[in-house]
């Protein structure tokens with residue numbers, strides 16, 4: 001998917017909501033466990049109930065790998081379902097990969113070619129040659145971990161190297177790479193006070209923002225400085241939506257939760273970017 005297609009979808013739905021599909025078999029309604037593929041059955045019900053409010057879905061790969069081959073099959077079923085039924089929706093493999101070049105090429109092929117996600121999250125720690133293989137894929141996106149939502153982000157990411165914080169180096173250096181227009185960046189919603197600085201370096205890039213909901217991040221604080229002229233944000237909530245209820249009404253509860261966030265986003269767009277939807 002191109003960035004312009006993503007922006008059109010945001011415009012159409014008045015939403016920049018990304019829903020995280022982090023499925024834990026211990027948390028889904030027990031009646032689904034009788035299904036042949038309970039993870040896919042859960043995801044399908046969540047997607048069907050929430051797609052009108054969301055522009056992106058983000059399965060975190062750990063939640064699939066944890067179930068071995070069955071988990072990988074559920075992941076494949078989920079991405080195929082999204083691509084076949086909701087091709088206008090942006091998909092993110094939250095895999096946090098990155099390795100020496102030839103290995104990164106294989107990771108890139110796994111998520112962007114074999115599974116056909118629109119994007120994949122990548123750790124920048126190993127540098128340019130570890131990220132480049134992901135950037136070779138046309139109309140696909142590489143989402144670099146920049147300033148993560150967890151407390152441990154302060155261990156390295158905000159530390160100064162020759163006067164500049166590491167997360168700023170990630171932004172500035174990656175901007176110079178070939179095909180850098182295919183880059184997006186992960187910035188945690190719990191780090192709202194950093195968005196102003198981040199937008200000075202990447203005014204137009206898309207930021208994937210996890211951490212609202214269960215981690216306590218605040219949507220309006222993120223949007224205060226996080227919005228770009230074309231919105232430029234994909235705000236993710238996983239547990240807050242998909243486990244809004246763990247009873248039989250789970251899909252309806254997820255839909256209500258997603259609708260609430262979409263309503264909030266619509267109001268923010270109206271007040272902060274009045275020209276965006278006109």
Ligand SMILES: O=c1ccn([C@@H]2O[C@H](COP(=O)(O)O)[C@@H](O)[C@H]2O)c(=O)[nH]1
Nearest residue numbers: 020060148149188210214215237238239
């Ligand atoms: O900095 C980061 C990077 C990734 N994540 C992932 O996003 C979701 C958040 O889930 P919630 O249930 O909404 O807290 C999850 O998959 C994380 O691994 C992140 O939280 N922070």
